[in-house]
Amino acid sequence: MLTLKKLTPARIWLLIGYAAAAAALFSAPMFLSDFRLNLLAKFLAFAIVALGLDLIWGFTGILSLGHGIFFGLGAYAMAMYLKLEAGGGKLPDFMGWSGLNQLPWFWKPFENFGFAVLMGILIPAVLALFLGFFTFRNRIRGVYFTILTQALVIITTTLLVGQQAYTGGTNGVTGYSKILGQSIASSDTKRMLYWITAAVLIAVFILCRYIVKSRFGKVLRAIRDGENRVRFIGYNPAVYQMVIFTISAALAGIAGMLFVLHVGIISPSMMGIVPSIEMVLWVAIGGRGTLIGAALGAVLMNWAKSEFSTTYPEGWTYFLGAVFIVVVVFLPNGLMGLASKFKLGKGKRRSEPEHDRVEYPAV
Amino acid sequence: MEVFTLQLFNGLSVSSILLLIALGLAITFGLMKVINMAHGELIMIGAYSTYLTQNIFKDVLPPSLFDWYFVLAIPVSFLIAFVFGLILEMSLIRFLYGRPLDSLLATWGVGLVLQQLARSIFGAPNVAVTSPSWLNGGVEVLGAVLPYKRLFIIGLVALCLLAMYFYIYRSLEGRRMRAVMQNRDMAACLGVSTRRVDAMTFAIGSGIAGIAGCALTLLGPIGPSLGTYYIVDAFMVVVLGGVGKLVGTVLGAMGIGIFNTMFEYWTNASLGKVLVFLCIVAFLQWKPMGFVAMRSRSLDS
Numbered sequence A: 001m002l003t004l005k006k007l008t009p010a011r012i013w014l015l016i017g018y019a020a021a022a023a024a025l026f027s028a029p030m031f032l033s034d035f036r037l038n039l040l041a042k043f044l045a046f047a048i049v050a051l052g053l054d055l056i057w058g059f060t061g062i063l064s065l066g067h068g069i070f071f072g073l074g075a076y077a078m079a080m081y082l083k084l085e086a087g088g089g090k091l092p093d094f095m096g097w098s099g100l101n102q103l104p105w106f107w108k109p110f111e112n113f114g115f116a117v118l119m120g121i122l123i124p125a126v127l128a129l130f131l132g133f134f135t136f137r138n139r140i141r142g143v144y145f146t147i148l149t150q151a152l153v154i155i156t157t158t159l160l161v162g163q164q165a166y167t168g169g170t171n172g173v174t175g176y177s178k179i180l181g182q183s184i185a186s187s188d189t190k191r192m193l194y195w196i197t198a199a200v201l202i203a204v205f206i207l208c209r210y211i212v213k214s215r216f217g218k219v220l221r222a223i224r225d226g227e228n229r230v231r232f233i234g235y236n237p238a239v240y241q242m243v244i245f246t247i248s249a250a251l252a253g254i255a256g257m258l259f260v261l262h263v264g265i266i267s268p269s270m271m272g273i274v275p276s277i278e279m280v281l282w283v284a285i286g287g288r289g290t291l292i293g294a295a296l297g298a299v300l301m302n303w304a305k306s307e308f309s310t311t312y313p314e315g316w317t318y319f320l321g322a323v324f325i326v327v328v329v330f331l332p333n334g335l336m337g338l339a340s341k342f343k344l345g346k347g348k349r350r351s352e353p354e355h356d357r358v359e360y361p362a363v
Numbered sequence B: 001m002e003v004f005t006l007q008l009f010n011g012l013s014v015s016s017i018l019l020l021i022a023l024g025l026a027i028t029f030g031l032m033k034v035i036n037m038a039h040g041e042l043i044m045i046g047a048y049s050t051y052l053t054q055n056i057f058k059d060v061l062p063p064s065l066f067d068w069y070f071v072l073a074i075p076v077s078f079l080i081a082f083v084f085g086l087i088l089e090m091s092l093i094r095f096l097y098g099r100p101l102d103s104l105l106a107t108w109g110v111g112l113v114l115q116q117l118a119r120s121i122f123g124a125p126n127v128a129v130t131s132p133s134w135l136n137g138g139v140e141v142l143g144a145v146l147p148y149k150r151l152f153i154i155g156l157v158a159l160c161l162l163a164m165y166f167y168i169y170r171s172l173e174g175r176r177m178r179a180v181m182q183n184r185d186m187a188a189c190l191g192v193s194t195r196r197v198d199a200m201t202f203a204i205g206s207g208i209a210g211i212a213g214c215a216l217t218l219l220g221p222i223g224p225s226l227g228t229y230y231i232v233d234a235f236m237v238v239v240l241g242g243v244g245k246l247v248g249t250v251l252g253a254m255g256i257g258i259f260n261t262m263f264e265y266w267t268n269a270s271l272g273k274v275l276v277f278l279c280i281v282a283f284l285q286w287k288p289m290g291f292v293a294m295r296s297r298s299l300d301s
Helices: A009-031 A034-056 A067-087 A093-097 A113-136 A142-162 A187-213 A215-233 A237-263 A273-286 A291-308 A313-330 A334-341 B002-032 B039-059 B063-091 B100-122 B148-170 B172-182 B184-189 B194-216 B228-241 B246-266 B269-286
Strands: B138-141 B144-147
Touching: A009 A034, A009 A187, A034 A067, A034 A187, A034 A237, A034 A273, A034 A291, A067 A113, A067 A142, A067 A237, A067 A273, A113 A142, A113 A237, A113 B269, A142 A273, A142 B100, A142 B228, A142 B269, A187 A215, A187 A237, A187 A291, A215 A237, A273 A291, A273 A313, A273 A334, A273 B100, A291 A313, A291 A334, A313 B100, B002 B039, B002 B144, B002 B148, B002 B172, B002 B194, B002 B228, B002 B246, B039 B063, B039 B100, B039 B194, B039 B228, B063 B194, B138 B148, B144 B148, B148 B172, B148 B194, B148 B246, B172 B184, B172 B194, B184 B194, B228 B246, B228 B269, B246 B269
Parallel strands: none
Antiparallel strands: B138 B144
C-alpha cells in the first residue's frame, strides 16, 4: 500500500505517530513507579500475543481459541529455567513434595538460558504446526478448527494439572530469584526487562507489519475473504495457514516468556479456556485486521481489568460479557473501525474486512 | 467381567449425558451455523430450575409429594430454558446469522453474564439437589451395581432422542426445519418462514439443554459454572458426529463417551483426555466432516 517512494502527508503523520509511540514506550520508566511499570510490561507482553492472534484471526480469518496454550508453553519454558536458576542445583520444591528425588531428564537442559528461550519459541511453534498440519490440509476450518483448538486447551491444562510432579500442578511454577545471575526483583533488572519487552514488542510489530504488507500477507487476506478462490487460482491455502498459525504460536510463546519474567508465576489457570478467549477479545475490541488495534486493545483491556476487576469483581464480569456482545454486534471492526469511521485515521483505509461472512450453502 | 460391565455402563452413561447436551448444539449449528457458547449456561439454567422446583415442593407442598418433584422438574426445566433460548434468539442470535465465529464470541459473552447472574442470585457455592428416593440404589447386572440414577438418565436421553426424531422427521415443523437446513433460499421461496423456524429450533435446542441440566442435578451438586465442564466435550461430539443428521450426533457421543471412559480406565484422567483428542484428530483425517455429513454440492457448506 505504502512504499518508501511515496511520502504522502498521511504517511509522514503515521511515521511520526509510530516514532512518538516508540519514544513513549521507551521513556515510560522515567514516569512510572516500579509497580506501574511492571503492570505496563505485563500488558506489553499481552500485546505481543494479540499481534500474533491478529495475524491469524484478523488477517487470515482463522479463529484460534488455543493461544493461551502457546502462551503458556512459552511461559513454562522460561519458568523452568528460572526455577532451576533459583534452586541453584537443588531440586525444585514441588518435585520433592510429589516424591521425585531426581530432576527429570527433560528439565535438565532448561538450566541453560539460551535453550529455554529457544524451547519457549519452538515448542509452541511445533505444536501449532502439528495441529495445523492435521487440520488445514483436510480443509478442517472455520468453527471446526476453533473447537479443536479449544479442546487442545482443555487437554493441555488437564495434563499440566495432572502431572503435578513434573509441572507443579495447579499451583504452577513460581518462586524465582535470579535471571542470568541478576536478582529478578531489583528495580534495575525490572527496568531492563521492561525495555527488553518494549523492544521485543516493537520488533514483533515491525515483523507483523512486514508480513502483512508482503505478498504473503496479501495471500493471507485473500484466504480470509475467499479461500476457495485462492485455491482455484493455484495457491495452496493450507501451507499459508500452517505457516501463519505457526508464526502466531511462536509469537505467543515469546509473549509467555516475557510474561513470566514480569509476573513471576505461571499456572494452568493463566492459560486455560478463559484467558485464551479473553486474548481474542483484546484483538476484537482493538480492531481485528489492524495491527495497532490489536496491540492497543490488549493494553487497554488489561489496564481496565487491573483497574476495575479487583474493586468491582461482579461488575467487571458483567462488563466483560457485555463487551463481547457489543463488540461483535455493533463494532465488528473494533475501536479502530470506529476511529476510521469518524475519519480519525487520515490516510485512506483499507476497505472493511468482510470475513466470516459465509453465505448459506445452496444445495 | 464385572469391571468390564461397569466400564461399559459408565461409558454409556457419559455418552448419554454428552448426547443430551450435544443434541441441541448439533441442531442449532446444523441449521443456523451458530455456535452457541451459552449452551452450557442454558444447562445451568435447567439445573437451577430443578433446584427451584425442589425448593417449592419442600416449602409449600406436603412432604409425601416431595419424591414426585422431579417428574415436574423435567418439563419445568425444559420450559424455562426454552423461554431463555427464545429470548436469546430474538434479541441477539438473529443478528449473527452467517457469522459463526462472531456468534461464538457473542454467546460466550452471554454465558459470562448468565453465570454471573446465577452467582448473584444463588451465590457462588454449589447447591445440592436432593434426588427423589425412588432413584436411590441400583440394580445388579453381571456382578456390577448399576445405579438407578444413571439408568434413569439413559432412559431420559433415549426418550428425548425419540421425541427429537419424531419432531424432525415426522412432523410438519420438522419438515420445514429440514427444508431450511438443506436449502434456506429455496425453503423461503416456497413460503417457509425461516425466521420462525430458526427461532423455534434454537428454542428447542435450548430446552433440551434445560433437560440436560435437570439430569445433571442427579449426579452431583450444581453451581453457576456447571455447564462449562461439558460444553467443550459436547462441541467435540458435534465435530466428530457431523451436522445435519441425528445419527451422527448419537455416534459422536457414543464414540467420545465410551473411548473416554476406556482410556481413562487404562491410563489416568488427564492422559485419557489426550488420547481421545488424538483419536479425534486422527479420525478427522479420514472423515473431515465427521461421521455423517449432509451431502451438498456447494463448496463452503
